[in-house]
Amino acid sequence: xxxxxxxxxxxxxxxxxxxxxxxxxxxxxxxxxxxxxxxxxxxxxxxxxxxxxxxxxxxxxxxxxxxxxxxxxxxxxxxxxxxxxxxxxxxxxxxxxxxxxxxxxxxxxxxxxxxxxxxxxxxxxxxxxxxxxxxxxxxxxxxxxxxxxxxxxxxxxxxxxxxxxxxxxxxxxxxxxxxxxxxxxxxxxxxxxxxxxxxxxxxxxxxxxxxxxxxxxxxxxxxxxxxxxxxxxxxxxxxxxxxxxxxxxxxx
Amino acid sequence: xxxxxxxxxxxxxxxxxxxxxxxxxxxxxxxxxxxxxxxxxxxxxxxxxxxxxxxxxxxxxxxxxxxxxxxxxxxxxxxxxxxxxxxxxxxxxxxxxxxxxxxxxxxxxxxxxxxxxxxxxxxxxxxxxxxxxxxxxxxxxx
Numbered sequence: 520x521x522x523x524x525x526x527x528x529x530x531x532x533x534x535x536x537x538x539x540x541x542x543x544x545x546x547x548x549x550x551x552x553x554x555x556x557x558x559x560x561x562x563x564x565x566x567x568x569x570x571x572x573x574x575x576x577x578x579x580x581x582x583x584x585x586x587x588x589x590x591x592x593x594x595x596x597x598x599x600x601x602x603x604x605x606x607x608x609x610x611x612x613x614x615x616x617x618x619x620x621x622x623x624x625x626x627x628x629x630x631x632x633x634x635x636x637x638x639x640x641x642x643x644x645x646x647x648x649x650x651x652x653x654x655x656x657x658x659x660x661x662x663x664x665x666x667x668x669x670x671x672x673x674x675x676x677x678x679x680x681x682x683x684x685x686x687x688x689x690x691x692x693x694x695x696x697x698x699x700x701x702x703x704x705x706x707x708x709x710x711x712x713x714x715x716x717x718x719x720x721x722x723x724x725x726x727x728x729x730x731x732x733x734x735x736x737x738x739x740x741x742x743x744x745x746x747x748x749x750x751x752x753x754x755x756x757x758x759x760x761x762x763x764x765x766x767x768x769x770x771x
Numbered sequence: 772x773x774x775x776x777x778x779x780x781x782x783x784x785x786x787x788x789x790x791x792x793x794x795x796x797x798x799x800x801x802x803x804x805x806x807x808x809x810x811x812x813x814x815x816x817x818x819x820x821x822x823x824x825x826x827x828x829x830x831x832x833x834x835x836x837x838x839x840x841x842x843x844x845x846x847x848x849x850x851x852x853x854x855x856x857x858x859x860x861x862x863x864x865x866x867x868x869x870x871x872x873x874x875x876x877x878x879x880x881x882x883x884x885x886x887x888x889x890x891x892x893x894x895x896x897x898x899x900x901x902x903x904x905x906x907x908x909x910x911x912x913x
Contacts, residue, residue, distance in 0.1 A: 546790075548847060599848045600793040606845055635791045644788035651782035655775060655808065656861055674789065715868075719861040723782075724789055728855045732847065735893040736900075761867040768871045 528585060531563040534619065536590050537626045538605050539570065539577050543592050545601040546729055549737045549745040552577070555609045559622075562613040573745050574752070597729055600635045638678060645724035646671030653720030658713060662720075665702065665711035669721035673698040677725050688759045691725060695763030698722065703771055718764060727756040772812075779808035779856055787852040796848055799838050803853035807831045811857060820884070824857050825891040831857075832899025850896060859888040 535556045542552045552572045556579060560568040567582040574595065580587035608625050611617045617625070636644075649670020650663045658666070676697050680690035702718045705711035730753035738746030783804020784797050792800055807827040814823035835849035862885040869878035 547845065551845060551847075597789075598791040599787070599845070599851075600791050603793050603796075603844050603848060607843075610843070635794060636788055641789050641791075644785040648782040648785035648789070651778035651785070652856070654778040655782065655856060715864070719864050722864065723855070723858075723860055724786070726855075726858055726860050728786075728858055729790060729847075729851050731858070731889065731892070732851050732854060732896065735896060736847075739893075739897045739900075757863065761863065764864065765867055765871045768868060 525585075528565065528581060528583070530619065530623075531560060531565055532579060532581060532585070532588055534563070534623050534626065535560050535568070535570075536577060536579055536588055537623070537630065538609060539572065539579070540590050540592065541626065541630050542602055542605050543572060543574070543577065544595055545598040545605075546595065546733070547602040548733050548740075549573075549742040550740045551602075551606075553742075555606065558613055559609050562615075563619060572742075574748050598634055601629055601632065604629050642671050642675045642678075645674035648724060649673070649721040652723045653716055656716060656719055658716035658720060662711050662713055662717050665705040666717045666720040669698050669702050669705070669717055670724055672701055673721055674724045688755055691756055691759035692763045694725060695722060695760040696766055699764045699767030703767060722760060722764070725756075725760060727753040730756065775812060776805055776809060780805040782856060783808075783852045786855050787848070790848075790851060792848050792852065793844065796838075796842060796844055799842065800849055800852040803831055803834050803838065803849045804856060806834060807853045808856050821887050821891045824859075824888050825895045827857055828854055828892045828895025829899050832896045833903075836899060836903050846900075854892055854896065857888075857892055859885040862888065 538559060539552050539556045542555060549572045553570045556570040556577075557568055560566075560581070565581050565583075569580050569582060571578040575592055577590045577592070578587055579590075605626065608617070608622055608629070612619075612622045646667045650667040653662055653666040654660070673694050676694040677690050680693050681687065684690060698721055699718055702711065702714050702721065705717065706714045711717050730749050734746050734749035734753055737749060780801040784801035786804070787797055787800035807830050810830050811823050811827040814826055831850055831853035835846050835853060838844070838849045839846040862881055866878050866881035866885060869875070869881060
């Protein structure tokens with residue numbers, strides 16, 4: 520009997536950690552991750568659990584005799600639909616619509632899932648949004664095509680460089696450098712006219728918007744450690760983009 | 772104006788594709804972005820940029836909370852794509868450019884302004900959330 524109970528608790532902890540891990544890796548806010556984990560634990564019969572979430576790891580303890588568990592998060596991407604799906608699973612589990620084995624199965628599936636959109640589609644989306652941003656920032660329609668091309672190149676090279684070097688700073692730096700070079704080239708060739716507007720528009724897809732939002736929300740909800748580290752990450756990204764563009768100006 | 776509205780809708784929706792938002796919430800993401808941009812350009816004419824950004828992000832926060840309730844999806848999906856156009860990227864870029872050209876006076880001015888705009892974005896989002904929590908608490912007490 521004792522053994523069986525322990526086994527059950529162990530599985531509960533595993534499910535909660537899995538849910539937390541997927542959410543954190545996909546770019547959810549800290550408070551949402553902690554909240555989801557505690558809720559799931561409560562509905563599975565562990566009402567007094569504690570979770571401590573930072574951007575690089577999760578510590579989860581059940582307030583019982585079991586040792587606290589730790590999960591290390593090394594890779595972080597942005598995949599908001601995974602956040603939404605885990606949220607749905609936790610909702611269904613709390614309301615009793617699905618059982619624990621079903622929840623675990625669905626979480627495993629979500630973990631294995633690929634991104635909702637293929638990479639080429641994301642690059643196309645980045646390109647189109649760059650063109651739209653150009654118009655929103657009062658650029659002329661004559662610069663639309665250059666902005667579209669620069670924006671596509673920007674995101675594509677961030678993704679490519681991140682595959683060959685693990686340092687995110689370098690990937691963003693070289694992507695914005697390439698993007699700036701291409702924008703200058705267009706203006707030199709007479710295809711584009713306002714180099715400032717083209718660069719501003721096409722840099723928008725790699726601006727750390729999600730990180731800034733998350734950092735602020737974490738700070739305001741009292742998760743000071745994650746808020747500050749996410750803020751630092753956002754600042755580093757912005758700095759990388761800035762230096763990449765600045766280098767173009769210095770060289771040309 | 773119409774071109775601005777259409778482009779802001781497309782830009783926000785395309786942005787939520789980059790963030791891998793669920794397929795069925797793409798139109799709502801675009802709508803949040805369009806509403807916020809409309810508020811921003813309407814106010815930016817007569818008031819300061821900081822105030823316009825603050826009002827626009829407050830609208831983003833409020834509409835995202837409503838959408839999150841309606842569609843039972845996390846708030847962050849809507850608020851991120853809505854606030855992206857308001858990020859002072861252009862101003863930060865101008866500041867950087869002046870720094871590189873050794874024009875520190877103008878650069879610092881622009882950087883300070885960009886900093887205040889980011890602060891306004893933060894306050895707008897937080898205020899919407901705090902108001903939501905307050906309303907919920909007061910509502911449950913009655």
